[in-house]
Amino acid sequence: MQSVTDVPAPRNEPVHGYAPGSPERKRLTDALAEHVAHPVELTQTIGGEAVLGAGEKHDVVQPHQHASVLGTFGTATREDARRAADAALAARHDWAAMDYDDRAAVFLRAADLLAGPWRERIAAATMLGQSKTAQQAEIDAPCELVDFWRWNVHFGRRILEEQPVSSPGVWNRLDHRPLEGFVYAITPFNFTAIAGNLPTAPALMGNTVVWKPSPTQTLAAWHTMKLLEAAGLPPGVINLLTGDGKDVSEVLLADPDLAGIHFTGSTATFQHLWRIVGENIAGYRTYPRLVGETGGKDFVVAHPSADPAVLSTALTLGAFEYQGQKCSAASRAFVPRSVWDVMGEEFCATVDSLTYGDVTDLSNFGGAVIDARSYAKNVAAIERAKATDGLTIAAGGTYDDSEGYFVRPTVVLGQDPTDEAFCTEYFGPFLAVHVYEDRDFDQVLRTVDSGAAYGLTGSIVATDRAAVAQASEALRFAAGNFYVNDKPTGAVVGQQPFGGSRASGTNDKAGSIYNLQRWTSPRAIKETFVAPTTHVYPHMG
Ligand SMILES: NC(=O)c1ccc[n+]([C@@H]2O[C@H](COP(=O)([O-])OP(=O)(O)OC[C@H]3O[C@@H](n4cnc5c(N)ncnc54)[C@H](O)[C@@H]3O)[C@@H](O)[C@H]2O)c1
Numbered sequence: 001m002q003s004v005t006d007v008p009a010p011r012n013e014p015v016h017g018y019a020p021g022s023p024e025r026k027r028l029t030d031a032l033a034e035h036v037a038h039p040v041e042l043t044q045t046i047g048g049e050a051v052l053g054a055g056e057k058h059d060v061v062q063p064h065q066h067a068s069v070l071g072t073f074g075t076a077t078r079e080d081a082r083r084a085a086d087a088a089l090a091a092r093h094d095w096a097a098m099d100y101d102d103r104a105a106v107f108l109r110a111a112d113l114l115a116g117p118w119r120e121r122i123a124a125a126t127m128l129g130q131s132k133t134a135q136q137a138e139i140d141a142p143c144e145l146v147d148f149w150r151w152n153v154h155f156g157r158r159i160l161e162e163q164p165v166s167s168p169g170v171w172n173r174l175d176h177r178p179l180e181g182f183v184y185a186i187t188p189f190n191f192t193a194i195a196g197n198l199p200t201a202p203a204l205m206g207n208t209v210v211w212k213p214s215p216t217q218t219l220a221a222w223h224t225m226k227l228l229e230a231a232g233l234p235p236g237v238i239n240l241l242t243g244d245g246k247d248v249s250e251v252l253l254a255d256p257d258l259a260g261i262h263f264t265g266s267t268a269t270f271q272h273l274w275r276i277v278g279e280n281i282a283g284y285r286t287y288p289r290l291v292g293e294t295g296g297k298d299f300v301v302a303h304p305s306a307d308p309a310v311l312s313t314a315l316t317l318g319a320f321e322y323q324g325q326k327c328s329a330a331s332r333a334f335v336p337r338s339v340w341d342v343m344g345e346e347f348c349a350t351v352d353s354l355t356y357g358d359v360t361d362l363s364n365f366g367g368a369v370i371d372a373r374s375y376a377k378n379v380a381a382i383e384r385a386k387a388t389d390g391l392t393i394a395a396g397g398t399y400d401d402s403e404g405y406f407v408r409p410t411v412v413l414g415q416d417p418t419d420e421a422f423c424t425e426y427f428g429p430f431l432a433v434h435v436y437e438d439r440d441f442d443q444v445l446r447t448v449d450s451g452a453a454y455g456l457t458g459s460i461v462a463t464d465r466a467a468v469a470q471a472s473e474a475l476r477f478a479a480g481n482f483y484v485n486d487k488p489t490g491a492v493v494g495q496q497p498f499g500g501s502r503a504s505g506t507n508d509k510a511g512s513i514y515n516l517q518r519w520t521s522p523r524a525i526k527e528t529f530v531a532p533t534t535h536v537y538p539h540m541g
């Protein structure tokens with residue numbers, strides 16, 4: 001049982017601007033130079049020990065300059081996976097028995113280290129390894145990861161506080177136990193904060209974890225692991241394995257002690273993992289908790305009353321920040337003809353003016369897409385658009401991978417809102433726009449709702465309040481995060497709990513009380529102070 005004390009009040013980490021001449025800009029450029037000058041051996045952490053993955057070796061490169069190697073890892077083997085699961089199970093008893101405050105203190109200290117002395121090291125690793133600009137890295141890690149760690153401690157405490165009523169002579173309690181076994185955290189390339197949150201949220205609630213980050217995010221993940229160790233995380237609580245995870249899953253998904261999967265990534269990968277768990281279901285000690293936040297085909301719908309400047313900015317930022325590689329990125333837009341006539345041309349010119357380049361040149365708006373696979377997928381989408389009747393390239397449409405995986409921000413006008421461009425997640429800087437007749441707003445809302453399998457984020461841009469209310473109701477199940485007169489990206493922990501349903505995931509809202517609840521298995525305890533000593537009821541005479 002855990003005691004309940006006050007924890008520090010959470011607050012959102014302020015976002016640094018890195019303006020020319022600022023001290024944080026100097027620290028950031030120093031950190032960038034340090035990473036580039038010293039490629040690292042990206043070891044795993046198993047039971048607190050640093051060991052190189054025993055399998056095939058891979059380089060982590062700068063996507064905007066793919067000849068530049070930042071580090072090398074070895075793919076985790078089945079043996080590595082076995083040792084990691086054993087280490088997690090060995091650490092489980094002591095970690096679960098530790099008071100909540102002691103566990104929380106590790107993550108609060110990690111948050112303060114990241115907000116302070118580790119800030120630029122992790123931000124620079126995120127910029128270089130994942131091709132993020134200073135702004136995009138800043139809102140990811142440090143800021144969002146600091147927020148996850150601080151807010152989770154606050155939410156976890158609220159869960160412990162949740163206790164039943166007691167009737168006279170009886171004391172009822174809830175013991176918020178961790179799950180029985182280990183949690184398998186599998187994380188995506190695009191957010192260092194998500195990668196850091198997925199293993200630590202279950203750990204805060206007393207679970208021990210095997211963490212498998214994305215190969216292309218390994219540099220920042222490795223530094224995050226080192227930061228957690230510096231914050232006092234005991235050996236074995238989180239065990240980091242490198243590589244693509246295929247062999248790891250063969251071992252861990254077949255383990256009777258698999259107690260949960262904390263996943264963020266594509267819909268296809270999550271469905272694959274779920275399928276294997278389903279096949280193995282009779283072999284587990286307990287039903288594994290499956291928490292997965294997955295893909296999106298996020299919409300912006302404009303009403304004829306929309307402010308053209310608000311719409312244009314929401315589309316530019318929503319679709320093209322971080323090269324469209326946010327699960328929340330606007331990738332389909334529905335714009336009334338009267339509004340498009342006002343803002344369409346200027347919007348496309350703005351998109352064509354966006355600079356994508358080397359992210360160490362802080363004047364750039366964006367960088368490259370993550371790797372050759374993503375580049376090929378986006379090139380294919382652009383070429384298909386060029387070759388398809390009814391689709392027209394209105395901005396961008398070019399690409400070049402000679403130095404980095406660069407795809408120009410691309411706007412495609414589509415007459416048919418059911419075309420593939422309006423329902424497939426390309427996960428790149430590709431925005432499909434359908435211009436509709438002003439009178440067809442009702443029909444367009446139905447098309448948006450049924451047009452894609454996902455349900456992650458979306459926006460309505462309108463000044464007419466009745467239109468906002470109509471869209472909010474018509475699109476109630478089309479997005480787990482719904483925005484009014486804003487871009488559909490940029491959720492802040494503690495302010496807009498994040499996640500979606502349908503093909504976008506289990507909607508357990510990362511960085512919220514709902515998510516942390518999934519990592520506990522409450523035990524109800526009833527204690528009777530003066531216990532009955534007869535089985536005879538009054539009515540029995
Ligand atoms: N909804 C959200 O909150 C959210 C947030 C970020 C990203 N995403 C989604 O993530 C996707 C992009 O990320 P990605 O390209 O890293 O996704 P991905 O599915 O390719 O990979 C995600 C993780 O799964 C691992 N993986 C793949 N197969 C595996 C297996 N058999 N066993 C174990 N691990 C395995 C990968 O190595 C990686 O670590 C997009 O679809 C995006 O929408 C969703």
Ligand SMILES: N[C@@H](CCC=O)C(=O)O
Pocket residue numbers: 190191325326327328488489490491492498
């Ligand atoms: N939470 C982020 C998206 C995470 C997915 O990539 C946002 O709201 O933009």
